[in-house]
Amino acid sequence: MSDPNEQLPxxxxxxxxxxxxxxKFFKKASIAGATVAATTAMASTPVDGDAFTxxxxxxxxxxxxxxxxxxVADAIARLERKTKRKYGVDIQINNDxxxxxxxxxxxxxxxxxxxxxxCVTACMEENNTSRALQIQYIRVLEMDKGSMNIEESNxxxxxxxxxxxxxxxxxxxxxxxxxxxxxxxxPTKATWKEDDGIVVIDYNWCIGCHYCVVxxxxxxxxxxxxxxxxxxxKINPVTHYLGNRPRERGVMEKCTFCVQRTxxxxxxxxxxxxxxxxxxxxxLLDPNSEIRYILxxxxxxxxxxxxxxxxxxxxYTD
Amino acid sequence: MKVVRFFLQSxxxxxxxxxxxxxxxxxxxxxxxxxLYCYVYQFQVGALHSTDLGEEVPWGIYIANFAFMVGIxxxxxxxxxxxxxxxxxxxxxxxxxxxxxxxxxxxxxILFILASLGRPDRLWHIxxxxxxxxxxxxxxxxxxVVINTYLxxxxxxxxxxxxxxxxxxxxxxKIYFPLVLLSIFxxxxxxxxxxxxxxxxxxxxxxxxxxLGPRFLASAFSxxxxxxxxxLQVIDRQTKLKVSAKVIESLALITAVALQISLFLxxxxxxxxxxxxxxxxxxxxxxxxxxxxxxxxxxxxxxAVALNVTAVFILSVHKLRNNKLFLNIACLLLIVxxxxxxxxxxxxxxxxxxxxxxIVEYSPSIYEIGVCVGIWAIGGLIFTFLAKMTVPIEIxxxxxxxxxxxxxxxxxxxxxxxxxxxx
Numbered sequence: 191m192s193d194p195n196e197q198l199p200x201x202x203x204x205x206x207x208x209x210x211x212x213x214k215f216f217k218k219a220s221i222a223g224a225t226v227a228a229t230t231a232m233a234s235t236p237v238d239g240d241a242f243t244x245x246x247x248x249x250x251x252x253x254x255x256x257x258x259x260x261x262v263a264d265a266i267a268r269l270e271r272k273t274k275r276k277y278g279v280d281i282q283i284n285n286d287x288x289x290x291x292x293x294x295x296x297x298x299x300x301x302x303x304x305x306x307x308x309c310v311t312a313c314m315e316e317n318n319t320s321r322a323l324q325i326q327y328i329r330v331l332e333m334d335k336g337s338m339n340i341e342e343s344n345x346x347x348x349x350x351x352x353x354x355x356x357x358x359x360x361x362x363x364x365x366x367x368x369x370x371x372x373x374x375x376x377p378t379k380a381t382w383k384e385d386d387g388i389v390v391i392d393y394n395w396c397i398g399c400h401y402c403v404v405x406x407x408x409x410x411x412x413x414x415x416x417x418x419x420x421x422x423x424k425i426n427p428v429t430h431y432l433g434n435r436p437r438e439r440g441v442m443e444k445c446t447f448c449v450q451r452t453x454x455x456x457x458x459x460x461x462x463x464x465x466x467x468x469x470x471x472x473x474l475l476d477p478n479s480e481i482r483y484i485l486x487x488x489x490x491x492x493x494x495x496x497x498x499x500x501x502x503x504x505x506y507t508d
Numbered sequence: 509m510k511v512v513r514f515f516l517q518s519x520x521x522x523x524x525x526x527x528x529x530x531x532x533x534x535x536x537x538x539x540x541x542x543x544l545y546c547y548v549y550q551f552q553v554g555a556l557h558s559t560d561l562g563e564e565v566p567w568g569i570y571i572a573n574f575a576f577m578v579g580i581x582x583x584x585x586x587x588x589x590x591x592x593x594x595x596x597x598x599x600x601x602x603x604x605x606x607x608x609x610x611x612x613x614x615x616x617x618i619l620f621i622l623a624s625l626g627r628p629d630r631l632w633h634i635x636x637x638x639x640x641x642x643x644x645x646x647x648x649x650x651x652x653v654v655i656n657t658y659l660x661x662x663x664x665x666x667x668x669x670x671x672x673x674x675x676x677x678x679x680x681x682k683i684y685f686p687l688v689l690l691s692i693f694x695x696x697x698x699x700x701x702x703x704x705x706x707x708x709x710x711x712x713x714x715x716x717x718x719x720l721g722p723r724f725l726a727s728a729f730s731x732x733x734x735x736x737x738x739x740l741q742v743i744d745r746q747t748k749l750k751v752s753a754k755v756i757e758s759l760a761l762i763t764a765v766a767l768q769i770s771l772f773l774x775x776x777x778x779x780x781x782x783x784x785x786x787x788x789x790x791x792x793x794x795x796x797x798x799x800x801x802x803x804x805x806x807x808x809x810x811x812a813v814a815l816n817v818t819a820v821f822i823l824s825v826h827k828l829r830n831n832k833l834f835l836n837i838a839c840l841l842l843i844v845x846x847x848x849x850x851x852x853x854x855x856x857x858x859x860x861x862x863x864x865x866x867i868v869e870y871s872p873s874i875y876e877i878g879v880c881v882g883i884w885a886i887g888g889l890i891f892t893f894l895a896k897m898t899v900p901i902e903i904x905x906x907x908x909x910x911x912x913x914x915x916x917x918x919x920x921x922x923x924x925x926x927x928x929x930x931x
Contacts, residue, residue, distance in 0.1 A: 341864075341866060345864060376642055377652065378640055378642060379642045392740040395630070396629045397625055397630045398627045399648060400566035404566070404712065404858075405708075406711055412563070439556075497710050497711075
């Protein structure tokens with residue numbers, strides 16, 4: 191078993207040129223595998239009556255918000271069977287609704303973040319993202335000290351040799367905006383904001399038009415350009431319908447504040463993995479929460495605040 | 509029953525044609541198959557391998573073609589207004605051709621969108637009532653509504669006009685006039701909505717400009733009529749439908765004025781972005797001069813500018829514009845010029861640099877080009893078939909009473925007779 195850390199892009203050159211070579215590399219690396227997988231899948235799929243009816247029912251499946259309780263239960267059972275067939279792994283897809291009186295918020299201490307990228311790795315493992323495509327919800331930007339210019343930042347640096355002299359680090363992920371441009375943009379309401387503030391996607395409803403990517407000012411949405419490459423032994427079996435259940439080709443996905451964990455009272459995987467304690471997560475409606483203390487007592491700021499998207503993700507300094 | 513017969517008879521026209529016709533149809537059919545092959549390949553291996561699209565540039569040549577074709581569709585209004593509102597007889601004769609072009613362009617728009625979808629099998633999710641359309645929030649939902657409505661209008665109006673002609677009656681203005689007014693409104697809408705689809709994104713400073721709507725309209729009203737000038741001449745030569753010189757002249761004038769406005773608006777945008785040189789200008793900087801050594805689009809956009817400037821010069825000089833050869837050259841130049849400017853020059857640079865500052869360049873892959881050629885060929889086929897069906901009715905050769913007088917079995921072998929009657 192390889193450490194997912196090894197698969198992270200490791201380079202220290204200028205962001206722009208490296209971005210190209212990295213993408214070309216992944217294209218080449220996964221093309222062979224994908225073509226083989228596609229042809230063998232077509233040749234060897236057992237003509238299992240169950241699989242066929244499942245596929246038909248999945249095609250006609252309605253929108254998550256419009257389904258009855260029984261329909262959701264059926265859909266979940268179908269998806270669990272599908273994962274079993276595809277990966278040979280038993281997973282549980284839970285369906286926890288938003289907790290009463292909870293509005294999630296995230297704060298990140300940029301004076302503590304040193305760019306180790308442990309959050310990125312933990313996020314990928316927790317959320318069952320495609321390894322070949324390196325679908326990363328979190329990008330850690332490396333910037334020159336004395337500037338907060340995102341456009342001049344580099345998120346393809348070498349995380350083995352951090353922190354670098356004269357650099358600062360700024361992780362960026364879905365900001366779970368109060369006024370999310372992606373939700374407004376989606377033509378099919380496949381993405382929406384839940385009552386606890388989490389912006390989610392119904393992967394079975396998304397048509398893959400990319401309009402939410404176009405709309406997001408934080409570049410926080412990821413697309414499955416390819417059948418997700420997920421080693422069975424790496425699958426995290428504890429999943430949520432709107433969160434880390436295995437995805438399909440052709441749909442969007444994104445950070446969900448680890449909905450499968452946080453709605454059970456646990457902390458997001460990125461927070462637990464952070465070696466410097468730069469991350470704080472909690473309920474914005476609870477006046478005694480740590481996040482409320484930070485918002486009230488620290489120097490906080492939000493990215494691209496002038497766009498009025500009102501992110502529920504704050505940065506602060508000591 | 510009468511209506512069914514009308515449709516059946518018109519449809520039979522498609523199968524009647526000479527060698528030139530069948531060669532043309534076979535060529536387009538072949539290209540359509542090539543496109544289909546490329547699309548199936550894209551569907552099998554995934555868009556990552558068959559296209560040059562990716563995380564940073566998720567929209568490419570498909571959406572570029574879409575933005576251009578919406579303009580062609582909208583431009584039919586330049587025939588509809590003088591024909592139905594101002595009752596210009598010469599234009600009335602060809603207005604149905606304009607509507608057929610518009611309908612074809614709408615279908616092509618839908619095909620281009622289909623090609624770029626990650627899950628085309630879920631298309632029903634986007635349909636109003638059946639799916640869950642995010643109306644009125646999403647500009648893409650607006651586009652779905654206006655393009656489909658405009659398509660339907662452009663099928664209904666000509667069908668009604670042709671049917672009455674076939675029946676030998678005068679069309680009733682009470683029926684068609686409200687529809688015509690509606691179609692004018694929707695023609696403006698489809699292009700405005702498509703411009704808003706881009707300009708509504710605060711995350712993409714290059715598109716986030718209030719001038720984008722007017723720019724789209726100006727370029728549509730030059731490229732669309734230019735397209736029609738060329739097609740109408742082919743119709744004039746290849747069929748019995750005669751297009752008067754006056755139609756071409758007035759279309760040429762519209763093209764000239766619209767192109768002048770279009771170039772002026774481009775200049776205005778250029779000034780606003782470059783005068784203060786803020787970071788928001790980095791996309792236009794990338795487009796026209798390259799950014800940090802990346803300059804894929806620079807040759808494209810300067811070619812477009814050169815083509816459009818040459819075209820506007822030819823079109824603005826009366827002597828040159830009134831010369832068929834120069835007019836046709838200008839039309840060709842500006843169609844290619846606007847195609848680049850509205851496509852590669854508008855859609856792609858919006859993504860470069862990305863919101864995190866990455867510069868990832870894009871140029872269409874061979875499969876993407878294949879799919880586009882295929883869709884253009886399908887468009888060509890649709891137009892050819894529709895024109896084949898409408899021209900005989902339009903020239904009055906294909907009429908109920910004539911057919912029934914001459915031939916009691918008028919379900920069979922009609923066309924030979926029709927043409928004879930016309931002669």
